[in-house]
Amino acid sequence: MKKLLLVLSVAALLLVLAGCPGWFGPSQPEIEKLTIPEIKAWIDDNNATTTSEKLVRTEGIVTYTYSNYAYIVDSGNNGIKVYSDGNPDLSDYEAGDEVEVTGCPLLYYGDEYEIDITVEKGNIKKIGTSTLPDPYTLPVHSELSIDVFGKLVQITGKYNGQNTYGHYDFQNGTKVVEAVSYSEMPSMTVGGTYTVMGVTGYSYGYKLFVWDENNVTEIEIPILPEEPQENTLAITEIQYKPSGDEEPYPYEFVEIYNATNTDIPLGAVILTDGEGSYQFPNDFELGTGEFVVVGETIDASQNIDLSWSGKIALSNGGEEVILHVDKENPKDPAEGKILCKVSFKDISSYGQSVYLKQNTADPEIIEDFDTNWDVTPAEEQYMYFETTYNGNPAKNYGTPGLANPGW
Structure with a gap:
C-alpha cells in the first residue's frame, strides 16, 4: 500500500511540474536548417530587419573575410553575409573554406542580407574546403x-x-x-x-x-589594324555564276585590286553582299598593284587566295557587293566607311565572270556597271578552270588574280 501511495505521489508531482514549464527555465529556440536562397526568402517574407529569436543553420563557401564579417556562397553562387563582433575573428578563414554557420537572419538596414552569429547559439565552423563557383x-x-x-x-x-x-x-x-x-x-x-x-x-x-x-x-587590347583610305581599293572582277555541279558553288569569287603605289592593310576591311560578310585576316596586307581573290574555296589552281567559308553566296540575278570598314554592323555598312561598291547585273552566261574594264579605283567608274563592266570572253586564253556539269565539260572563264582584258 505504501508503495502504491509513493507511485501516485510521484505521478501527481510530475503532472504539477508539467503544468509549470517556467520551473525548468525558458524554452530554447529551434534551429532551422535552410539553404542560402531559403534564408533570403524567409527574410523577405517576414520583413526581418532586426535580430530575433529565429535561428537558422546553413553551409557555404567563404569568398571574402574581414575581422567582423565574411561572405559565403553556395555551389550556385547564391551569397549572404556573415556578421560577427570580431569574436570569433572571421579573418582567420580563407577563401574556399567550407563552413557551417548558425545565427539570426536579417536584412541589415535594407541593404545587406546577413546571418548574425553574435546571438546566443550563433557560431561558425570550418567543415572542409571547396572550389568556388563560376562568377x-x-x-x-x-x-x-x-x-x-x-x-x-x-x-x-x-x-x-x-x-x-x-x-x-x-x-x-x-x-x-x-x-x-x-x-x-x-x-x-x-x-x-x-x-x-x-x-x-x-x-x-x-x-x-x-x-x-x-x-x-x-x-591586353590588340592594336586595331589601320583603316585603308577611300579610293585605294577596287573590286575588279566577280564570278557570280560559275559552271559546275558542285554546291555551294565553290568557284564563286570576288577579286580586289590595290590601285595605289603603297601596301594596304586589309585587317579592318569587310566584304559583304548585304546577306553575309567576310572580314580579312587581321595581319593581311595587299601589296601595291596586287590582286587578292576571295571565294568559297581556297584553290591555287584558280588563284583563289582566301575563303569566305559559306558566309557569302553571290546571287545569279545580280546584287550589290561592298568593301567597307564597320565591325559593329558587318552586313550593313550604312554607318561605316565604304571603300568600294558595285551593283552587278546578270549579263553573263554560266562560267563567265564580269570584270572592270579600266585599271582604276575611281568609285564613279566602278559603280557605273552598265558602262564600265563587261563579260569575260569565252575564249581559251581566259579559261582558268574546267570541271563537269551533268557529265559534260564545264568551262569557267575569267582572270582571277591577273590583269583584266584590255588593261
Missing part, C-alpha cells in the same frame, strides 16, 4: 545592386584610378564599379583594361570586395 559576369552598362548582393561577380573594364575615398574605380560601359580600398589589389595602370572578380558587398553603397591580386587580370 556572374556583370553586363556592360550595369552597376552593382542588391540583386547581386553576396554573389561572386566578374567585370571587365578600364581602370580609372583611386577615387577620393581610396576605392578602385573601374569603368563598366557607362557605369562605374568600385572595388573597396582594403581589397588586396595589384599595381595597376590608369587607362589599362582589367578583369576583376570579387563578391558584391556593401560599404556606403554596393562595391566589389576582392580577395587578393590573383583575382585581377590585365587584359
